[in-house]
Amino acid sequence: MIGATPHAQDMAPPLPNAMRLLLGLLYLRLFSGAAAALGLPDGARFVTLALAGAAALVFLVDPRIARPTALALLGFALWLVACALSLAFAPPLAMPDLAATQVVLLVLYGAMLNGLALHLRGPAVLAAVRRFLGVFILTGAALALYQTASGTGFAEAGRSTYLRAFGPDVHPVSFGLQLVVALVGLEIARLRAGARLGAGMVAIYLLGGAALYLSFARTAWVVLLLVVLLTVWSRSRPALRVTLLPPVAGAGVLLALASGRFDDLASLSFFLDHYDFSASTYDFRYVDNSLSWRIANWAMGLRLALEQPLTGHGPGQAIVVSAFGLQMHNLFLEALVELGAPGLIAVVLVVTGLGRMRRHVPQSDPNARGIRALLGALGLGFLLTITLSTSLVGQTMTVMLLLMVLALSIAPIGPAEGSPDAG
Secondary structure, rough: OOOOOOHHHHOOOOOOOHHHHHHHHHHHHHHHHHHHHHOOOOOHHHHHHHHHHHHHHHHHOOOOEEEHHHHHHHHHHHHHHHHHHHHHOOOOOOOHHHHHHHHHHHHHHHHHHHHHHHHHHHHHHHHHHHHHHHHHHHHHHHHHHHHHHOOOOEEEOOOOEEEEOOOOOHHHHHHHHHHHHHHHHHHHHHHOOOOOHHHEEEEHHHHHHHHHHHOOOHHHHHHHHHHHHHHHHHHOOOOHHHHHHHEEEEEEHHHHHHHHOOHHHHHHHHHHHHOOOOOOOHHHOOOOOOHHHHHHHHHHHHHHHHHHOOOOOOOOOHHHHOOOOOOOOHHHHHHHHHHHHHHHHHHHHHHHHHHHHHHOOOOOOOOOOHHHHHHHHHHHHHHHHHOOOOOOOOOOHHHHHHHHHHHHHOOOOOOOOOOOEEO
């Protein structure tokens, strides 16, 4: 157990059955992904279905609503309503299985958020969550090192320079984001436990950082840099801000430049000057990097959204109507394309509700300020991610980790902390 003493473990109450069930399935989801990464049969889809069923069962057995999650849950409910309206009034779906997957995932996310917020409490659960986050980072680091050493990493077409680690996931970007969330979550768990930063914790952080570097996921790099910079800024005195921020920011920039992962962005200004965003077709002549492609894709996606502004093209159908067979790489635009205006409103409610959970960090926690700083920085990083990168809806493990960290941050750990209000 990471950072817990035998005495604390003996004195802690037993792990609630709801948390045993949810954590057990999350372990199974992690190890099924790791098995698939090693070429073994992939059972992640079945585990995800089991997770959705388990989270729904937890709610049926204890149908309370954790008030800190109420706005986000309202957003998830409206999201499901928008799916129903789109299915009723949008044109027939080309891929109905994608719609069914989105509905299952939305049920999973809403039920899991509420279940974790209600049942993640007490030192025993804190220790169990810390252990899970540590195991996740170590498993990802081991797989990243193996994938790099064995040459079995992710190689993008046309970019053979980078052999990228993808850990127990299917893509380096989602793996990188998961590492960032797990690292931040482990630090929040350490603060909540009041544990010192020992050699073991430092080793886990370093291994996680090495795995993150090997993913070459620059989106995740930017999110981690934002977390470090904003946390240092919010927790330091003005004099220390001036002293610490420049070298930290400079180190991050130098590391990014040394990696070569940002070299292709040099042509962005040329693209913006010459690309015709009013054209109905894709002009590949001016696009030679992923950010330029995103901007062109957004312009085409917006035209798709305006074709069905009220009902959208159907849940999960963005990759069907896209000229590239890919997601919109912007969660807000993707909701508008798939579900119309109701979907966009739902996403805004979910994002706002998750962001407001930061206010519910227990005031009695001596590290409350640091925890809120970490949450605020992580939230800003993920707002940037869902605006510029993947939509996250289909990244089950990434969302599960994020919900866990949010619930962990507001959980009542000690006797002086009241439980989250429920109604």
